[in-house]
Amino acid sequence: MDVQSRPVLELAGLHKSFGGVDVLKGVDLAVAPGELVFLIGPSGSGKSTLLRCCNRLEEPDDGAVIVDGENILSPGCDLNRVRQKIGMVFQAFNLYPHMTALGNVALALRKVQGMAKDAAEAKARAALARVGLADKAGSYPAQLSGGQQQRVAIARALALEPKIVLFDEPTSALDPELVGSVLAVMRELKIGGMTMVVVSHELAFARDAADRVVFMDGGRIVEQGTPASVFGAPREARTRDFVARLAERG
Amino acid sequence: MQDGWARFAFAYLNPEVAAEWGPKILDGAFVTIQLGLATIAAGLALGMALAMLRASAPRWVQMAIVVFVDIFRAWPPLVVIIVLYYAFPYVDLPMGAFTATWLALSFVLASFAEEIWWAGLQAVPKGQWEAARSTGLSHFQALVWVAIPQAVRMTIPPLLNRTIAIVKGTALGSVVALPEILGQATSAMSLAGNPTPLTLAALGYLAIFLPVVILGRWIERRFAWKR
Numbered sequence: 001m002d003v004q005s006r007p008v009l010e011l012a013g014l015h016k017s018f019g020g021v022d023v024l025k026g027v028d029l030a031v032a033p034g035e036l037v038f039l040i041g042p043s044g045s046g047k048s049t050l051l052r053c054c055n056r057l058e059e060p061d062d063g064a065v066i067v068d069g070e071n072i073l074s075p076g077c078d079l080n081r082v083r084q085k086i087g088m089v090f091q092a093f094n095l096y097p098h099m100t101a102l103g104n105v106a107l108a109l110r111k112v113q114g115m116a117k118d119a120a121e122a123k124a125r126a127a128l129a130r131v132g133l134a135d136k137a138g139s140y141p142a143q144l145s146g147g148q149q150q151r152v153a154i155a156r157a158l159a160l161e162p163k164i165v166l167f168d169e170p171t172s173a174l175d176p177e178l179v180g181s182v183l184a185v186m187r188e189l190k191i192g193g194m195t196m197v198v199v200s201h202e203l204a205f206a207r208d209a210a211d212r213v214v215f216m217d218g219g220r221i222v223e224q225g226t227p228a229s230v231f232g233a234p235r236e237a238r239t240r241d242f243v244a245r246l247a248e249r250g
Numbered sequence: 251m252q253d254g255w256a257r258f259a260f261a262y263l264n265p266e267v268a269a270e271w272g273p274k275i276l277d278g279a280f281v282t283i284q285l286g287l288a289t290i291a292a293g294l295a296l297g298m299a300l301a302m303l304r305a306s307a308p309r310w311v312q313m314a315i316v317v318f319v320d321i322f323r324a325w326p327p328l329v330v331i332i333v334l335y336y337a338f339p340y341v342d343l344p345m346g347a348f349t350a351t352w353l354a355l356s357f358v359l360a361s362f363a364e365e366i367w368w369a370g371l372q373a374v375p376k377g378q379w380e381a382a383r384s385t386g387l388s389h390f391q392a393l394v395w396v397a398i399p400q401a402v403r404m405t406i407p408p409l410l411n412r413t414i415a416i417v418k419g420t421a422l423g424s425v426v427a428l429p430e431i432l433g434q435a436t437s438a439m440s441l442a443g444n445p446t447p448l449t450l451a452a453l454g455y456l457a458i459f460l461p462v463v464i465l466g467r468w469i470e471r472r473f474a475w476k477r
């Protein structure tokens with residue numbers, strides 16, 4: 001296969017159930033290099049579970065998760081190595097409260113990649129600069145606003161030079177006036193060519209930054225297409241209902 | 251009234267008796283300090299090792315740890331000391347009073363410390379582990395660098411209180427003739443026929459443990475941090 005067109009992330013027949021309840025019922029999805037896939041769907045439709053299966057924070061029951069050409073579900077896969085290729089940004093930021101912003105970003109560089117302290121910190125500073133927080137390296141999470149914390153979390157993911165970054169509702173826990181700063185960083189990433197999958201309700205962001213919108217319901221992908229087609233002319237009734245409700249909310 | 255005071259002072263604040271037996275109490279103080287430090291070092295190290303093992307090991311090992319710590323939290327420390335001191339020579343494991351007291355208090359402290367730290371580990375939000383693992387840290391690395399530092403900080407007040415309470419149990423060593431402060435004081439008291447050595451013992455304990463209590467207060471404030 002031509003490297004240029006090889007998907008960065010490919011899900012095939014992904015199944016996941018929790019205690020007998022099927023949450024993912026056979027999901028197929030391929031994300032091309034540099035693509036931003038915007039994932040929407042009602043609460044409980046399996047969006048978070050889908051993202052978490054991509055780096056095996058949840059163990060899929062069946063199917064394949066292929067990251068950068070490697071099936072990460074195969075028995076010989078070195079999970080801690082492939083996870084560095086898959087950045088993850090959480091709704092609740094999940095910064096380590098006992099470390100400074102710099103420490104948060106540098107931890108995996110030092111402990112996983114084995115970089116020396118100076119080199120790791122230089123790289124961490126560069127990542128913080130990318131998200132506009134060069135001056136906050138010495139601050140602890142409790143001293144930062146929610147928007148700043150989430151940008152540190154993004155820097156923590158970026159520092160490992162991932163092939164793809166997964167965002168699970170990155171702005172849902174933020175005060176409205178702080179949402180913009182995080183979305184701006186994500187736009188920059190997109191422009192820089194980063195491959196991204198974003199679960200979010202920020203429709204305006206999806207309209208101008210997403211290449212593709214994927215609508216999930218009941219553990220399946222129901223409909224997908226360009227933002228204009230999914231938001232403007234949804235084919236499925238379920239998509240129409242959901243998009244209408246989302247648009248009402250803001 | 252005047253008479254009563256004089257009799258009290260002669261009994262408990264007797265300068266001649268104090269001068270004669272003070273050095274003996276001081277020797278006892280060094281034993282108490284050594285035993286206390288050895289207990290803190292071994293008890294906390296073992297407690298941390300048990301908590302880490304419990305957080306990483308298969309189920310049966312976890313169960314074994316729970317059984318160990320529950321037993322040592324249930325037994326009065328004095329019972330453990332006496333069992334180690336009097337019973338173990340029968341299985342060809344004779345131990346001195348110092349070793350018996352040290353081991354007993356260390357096991358008890360380790361058990362309480364393990365439980366306190368384990369509770370702290372349970373209180374570390376799941377998202378912390380997920381963030382760490384998603385950046386490629388192994389379970390053990392996430393435990394060491396992310397979970398344990400938070401668990402330790404969260405549990406400083408109960409751990410300090412428990413540590414001080416157990417280390418004060420060094421006085422129990424007097425029951426197996428350990429020449430620590432209280433043991434020295436009681437023998438001095440009977441030899442001198444005067445209880446002033448007890449006063450010295452009380453002052454000795456204050457001199458040792460009051461700074462520890464104050465240090466604990468300082469550590470508590472120093473390491474408290476807002477989430």
Ligand SMILES: Nc1ncnc2c1ncn2[C@@H]1O[C@H](COP(=O)(O)OP(=O)(O)OP(=O)(O)O)[C@@H](O)[C@H]1O
Pocket residue numbers: 018019023041042043044045046047048049050
């Ligand atoms: N660890 C778990 N154990 C049991 N059930 C779970 C677990 N994680 C998710 N679920 C269930 O799986 C279903 C899908 O959850 P998921 O979090 O993926 O949905 P979502 O689309 O992200 O929803 P939301 O928009 O509310 O975040 C829900 O019914 C949820 O209760």
Ligand SMILES: [Mg+2]
Pocket residue numbers: 047048049168
């Ligand atoms: Mg979710």
